[in-house]
Each structure stands twice: as structure tokens, then as C-alpha cells.
Amino acid sequence: MKKSASVLFAALALAAFTLNAAALELGDKPPKTDVKMKGTDGKDYTIAGVKGAKGTLVIFSCNHCPFVVAWEERIAALCNEFMKKGVGIIQINSNDYNRSKSDTPELMAQRSKERGFEFPYVVDATSEVARAFKATVTPEFFLFDADDKLVFHGALDDNHRNASAATQHYLKNALAALLKGEAITVHRTKTPGCTIKFRE
């Protein structure tokens, strides 16, 4: 009895600490690749549809999060650069804009224009894509190689406040290595950010 109780306790404790664990492991394929998501340009996009010859970057982001705002110029510059080099990129907003008023499609379109995103910024209308990825925060980056295998999951760099003070450029290094066919040295990082406001 005692033993079974302790096993149960251990299982519950483990469950408590695994709820937020990333579901996608290195090598996993992206889920929900055929879900149509409306872009700020009015067109429908899917993850499969934006797949690049060199790989695909799926970004969970939003308008309101201060972490996103702090990183956004860097996100735009890096992603615009690597999209031209053959990486397919899609930036997904899974927040319920009834709970997060600055995440409406109209304000997303405005933000996209202001930041000069050259990649689709789309609405995950049911939050099902974020749920399938087990994404938890914004911004959060999932990079897949040309064979659709996850090769990086994490943050852009190690300093959201100050670009010039960043010492580890996780995403840039991963993208650069992917394009060169070299080994990615950092596959997984912490993701400082705002919780995704999932639709009920």
C-alpha cells in the first residue's frame, strides 16, 4: 500500500512537472501542417505551403507581448534574410484576441507593415496549431530541416532587452548551420516570453 502510494505520488509529481515540457522532440515532424491560417494579407497559408527548400521555421508570436516587441526588429531582420536564402517561414499568432486586445487581425496587419515582415504572419483561429506543437510562449521558434525534422527549438538569442548585449545568437547560428549543412550545436534553449492566450 505504502509502495503503491509512493509510486502514485511520484507519478503525480512527474505529471506536474511534465505538463509544460516541449512535446516536439528533435527529429519530430511538424504537426498540423495542413491547417489553413489567414495571413495579414488576406491569403490562406499552411505550414506545408510555406515549406522551404532548405528548411522551415515556425514562429509562435503575437503583437502584445513585451518580449516579442523587444525582439521583433531582430526577428524581422533575421527572418527576412533567411527567407531569401531558402528557408520557409511562417509566424503564427495563436492568442485569443478577445482576451488579448492588441492581437486582432487588423493590428497584426499594422504590425506586419511597421516591422516589414516579408513572411506570412497568420492567425491560428482555434489555437490548435500551437496546442499541437505544445508551444507555450511567445516568441517561440521551431526550426525544421529540409526533411521536416525538428533541429532547433528555442529563443532568438540570450538578451531580449538589448540586441548589442546578446552573446548567444541561438536561432541565427542554427539557421546558418542548417544552410551550410553543418551540425547545429545548440538545439534547445529556454524561451523567455509571454504565455500563449489559448482559445477555450
Place this chain on the structure above:
Amino acid sequence: MPTHNLHPLNFNGIRSMKTLPSTLTAAAVTAWLALGCGQAPDDSSQATPPSLPPISALTAAQLNDAVRDAKSPAVILNMWATWCVPCIEELPDLLRLHENYRARGVKLFLVSWDADPKLAQKFLASKKVDFPSFIKDNSETDPKFIEGIEDKWSGALPATFLFDADGKLVHMWEGKETYEAFEKKLLEILKPSAQNPVQPPKGETP
């Protein structure tokens, strides 16, 4: 029982601890807490007008030391920022929880992610916070800080961690939570005794 092995730094047995640089600050924080939180540590860079609650910039290792050294039946550690809407929304619940259980020794460690400590202090003063709080030491990168607190924490704000009397992490919440959710877990670790039956305070629901 030595608490070192149960320290959250060793929870997963994978993290290292830079004890020496943090020892003095952690000791100062401990002394400060033991004194009933009436005075700020001797840190002129963090000196504040008397009307503002004191705040200390700590690294993850220093925070973990402060939790371990709190000698409290439970420590609730909450990561927040003035610009984080869900953090601000859940703060009243955390403050009410602390108010209801502080007489039983429960401590609330609020750790701000603001760039400017004054912003956090002014906000906390407006919420009538009268106990010391903390701010993330920005000499430590965000990922290192997050890893240093808890390996399972993605880095999302808000995040709340519940430690027991041994300084062992017993629960973690990512995202906004409710008074009831926090209290349920807190009551599970507050040890009952004849003098101190573990029940919610009057007027509170279990």
C-alpha cells in the same frame, strides 16, 4: 536533515551552483528576512526612499539560496513584471494568499523582470506590499536565470514556484493561476498539527 541535497538547484541533479559569489548577498537577504523584512540589505545601489518596499537584484543561485535559507514552512516564488498583464491580474490573489498565511510563516518572494527596479517598487507600493521583494539580476542572461531556477520552466511569465520547508520544489505553475489553485497546493504541504490545523482562513474556500 541537510537541506543542500533537496535544494532546487539539485532537484534534477544537473545544475551547478556558484556558491562563493552569491554567499554574501544571499546571507544578507537571509538576515534581512529574519529581521522581519524591516530593513533592506546593505546595498547602496538599491537604496530606496522609505515609502517604497525594498528590492534586491539577485541571480538564480542567490534566489535559490534565499529560498533555502528562508526557514519557512512554504515559500511561494512568483516571477512577474509590471508590463505583464496576466502577472498583474494574478498578483492580488497571491498577495491575498500571502496575507492569509503569513502568520503561519508562509513567505512570498516576488521576483520582477522589469528593467528598472523603481518601476517594480512603485507598483508594489501601490499594492501596499510591505515586505522585501526581488528583481532579476540582469548580469545573468535570461536563459541562465531560467535554468538556474528550474529546468522544467520554459521561461514564460508569469511563473510561480512552491517550495516546502526543506526548500524542495513541489509545484510549478506557468501562466496565470487562481487563489484556489495556489491555496490547494499550499495546504497540501503545510503540515497539520494540533496547534495549527491546516484549514483555509475564515471566509476563504478550500
